[in-house]
Amino acid sequence: MKFHVYIQPGAKKSGYAGEFDGKAKIKVAAPPVEGAANDAVVRFFAKTLKLPKSAVRICAGGLSRHKTLEIDAELSESEILEAIRRRS
Template sequence: MSDWFRQAANGCITLTLHIQPGAKKSEFAGLHGDALKIRLAAPPVDGKANEALIRFIADALGLAKSAVHLKSGQTSRRKVLEILGTSTTTIAGLADR
């Protein structure tokens, strides 16, 4: 299993992400150390980047936004998300997009 995601006993998957807000477009950008790097078009102002991140991940996985929860990193580039309702195989594929 990769360093940037883990599955808990309750089925929840935790993602470690490195976010680059204010990019030209929202996209996956490969690995950044032990985190998956994501470029977000949203600015890091008033929680807009966090909201865009949740929407971006939910859309990429075909999940409702309510299935994606920002666990930590509200004001940091390094964020930890918890996701319900998907598999580790699907999550692993995000790094290849």
């Protein structure tokens, strides 16, 4: 399943931060340097959805705050949103 997000790197704490531009907004504590924020996004979604990191990939937007994730799981968009809201 593809899931679109907006990422805010360099935040004090990682978590769900509402919506921005029609996408879930996720804050990550990692800075946008050498892929650290991208790795943090993958870890955040894998941990939140209780999936291995290999089941979550950034398939578009590697150098942008607007990212498309590919999540290898039988989850709907609403189930993913509910999981990230509960975690934050």
